Amino acid sequence: MAEAPGSILVAGVTRRFGPGVAALDRVDLAIAPGEFVALLGPSGSGKTTLLRILAGLEFADAGTVAIGGRDMAGVPARERNIGFVFQSYALFRHMRVADNVAFGLRVRPRRLRPPAAEIRERVAQLLALVQLPELADRWPEQLSGGQRQRVALARALATEPRLLLLDEPFGALDARVRKDLRHWLRRLHDRLGITTVFVTHDQDEAMELSDRIAVMRAGRIVQCAPPAELLARPADAFVAGFLGEAMSLPCQVQDGLAAIEGFEPVPVAVPPGPAIAVLRPHELGVQRPPPGEAANGTIRTLRSQGAALRLGLEVGGLALEAEVPESGDFIRGEAVRVTIRTLRHVFPQLEAGSEAGRPPPGPGCRLDRDPVAGTCGAAGQRAPA
Numbered sequence: 001m002a003e004a005p006g007s008i009l010v011a012g013v014t015r016r017f018g019p020g021v022a023a024l025d026r027v028d029l030a031i032a033p034g035e036f037v038a039l040l041g042p043s044g045s046g047k048t049t050l051l052r053i054l055a056g057l058e059f060a061d062a063g064t065v066a067i068g069g070r071d072m073a074g075v076p077a078r079e080r081n082i083g084f085v086f087q088s089y090a091l092f093r094h095m096r097v098a099d100n101v102a103f104g105l106r107v108r109p110r111r112l113r114p115p116a117a118e119i120r121e122r123v124a125q126l127l128a129l130v131q132l133p134e135l136a137d138r139w140p141e142q143l144s145g146g147q148r149q150r151v152a153l154a155r156a157l158a159t160e161p162r163l164l165l166l167d168e169p170f171g172a173l174d175a176r177v178r179k180d181l182r183h184w185l186r187r188l189h190d191r192l193g194i195t196t197v198f199v200t201h202d203q204d205e206a207m208e209l210s211d212r213i214a215v216m217r218a219g220r221i222v223q224c225a226p227p228a229e230l231l232a233r234p235a236d237a238f239v240a241g242f243l244g245e246a247m248s249l250p251c252q253v254q255d256g257l258a259a260i261e262g263f264e265p266v267p268v269a270v271p272p273g274p275a276i277a278v279l280r281p282h283e284l285g286v287q288r289p290p291p292g293e294a295a296n297g298t299i300r301t302l303r304s305q306g307a308a309l310r311l312g313l314e315v316g317g318l319a320l321e322a323e324v325p326e327s328g329d330f331i332r333g334e335a336v337r338v339t340i341r342t343l344r345h346v347f348p349q350l351e352a353g354s355e356a357g358r359p360p361p362g363p364g365c366r367l368d369r370d371p372v373a374g375t376c377g378a379a380g381q382r383a384p385a
């Protein structure tokens with residue numbers, strides 16, 4: 001069956017650099033035409049390696065990659081019709097902006113190269129598309145970082161690629177510019193409908209931009225799902241602890257109760273044994289201890305956040321963060337009663353010991369199954385002694 005031009009199907013892709021741990025380990029990923037998918041994960045989890053394999057800049061030791069239904073084995077990068085933008089993908093310094101954008105068209109073999117007038121027209125359209133029509137005659141060094149990345153995107157789009165691969169394209173820019181470009185990129189994607197794979201380790205960026213996020217860890221896709229699904233139903237403690245602001249607390253489950261150091265036991269539906277409870281700051285309750293009840297924590301820091309108050313707490317030797325209504329009227333050093341209001345995510349501690357600590361292959365990014373979910377943030381830190 002013929003597939004739409006922008007579809008991607010990665011099956012069982014493994015890539016090893018030397019005898020050590022695989023940079024990619026049996027990765028499956030299916031992306032529909034026109035989708036915007038982020039690869040999100042900690043440093044070294046294999047995001048760039050996967051992107052480079054899609055691009056044809058790196059090869060897989062095992063597994064297959066098909067783009068638009070065609071097996072890419074042996075198809076060189078230049079024949080894949082893919083546009084790239086990398087964080088450090090400098091523009092050609094000796095070429096003006098317009099010539100940078102025209103580059104991909106001018107280097108085509110003569111029989112495929114559009115006439116010069118058509119290239120000029122196309123460059124003007126692309127610079128209008130990235131909202132920089134007035135910069136055609138500038139040199140790259142006369143542009144801001146954000147403008148350079150937009151020119152790099154125009155250059156990537158010049159050859160009308162069926163697939164756009166972006167590797168931390170805004171990584172070097174300051175937070176404000178980054179946010180603006182992020183919104184702009186999503187609007188551009190919605191207009192053009194090009195299948196886009198975006199590498200980032202910024203979870204906010206991934207959450208805001210993507211139709212789905214593939215969360216990677218140690219060379220595997222642990223879970224791939226829409227952002228809201230990842231937050232609501234994380235596949236494991238890693239995903240739960242990686243998305244959104246979260247604290248991962250070791251606990252012991254017995255008789256349907258999770259024992260977390262410093263807290264009352266909490267009912268959970270998890271098999272007995274060691275487990276990880278993932279808590280978010282708003283899931284903790286903080287009060288002055290009612291008469292007759294002992295305090296179990298101390299307020300170490302307070303920070304107002306408009307309607308909410310952010311409290312740094314010490315509970316049972318752990319440093320935790322709670323978010324409570326501003327009306328709390330607490331003071332630093334105060335002894336308080338800290339409770340777990342809801343405990344939505346508890347995971348048996350299975351994966352930690354499996355295959356030398358590597359996560360099991362995740363549900364991958366298959367389109368033929370219901371997407372499952374995931375979450376993240378600061379893990380619960382042990383308080384300084």
Ligand SMILES: Nc1ncnc2c1ncn2[C@@H]1O[C@H](COP(=O)(O)OP(=O)(O)OP(=O)(O)O)[C@@H](O)[C@H]1O
Pocket residue numbers: 017022023041042043044045046047048049050201
């Ligand atoms: N050319 C190479 N030679 C040897 N090891 C490599 C090579 N490229 C990648 N690796 C290793 O493969 C693993 C995955 O690297 P990769 O760059 O794909 O991770 P990443 O998730 O993109 O990380 P980052 O967020 O830091 O860019 C890392 O352990 C890395 O050191």
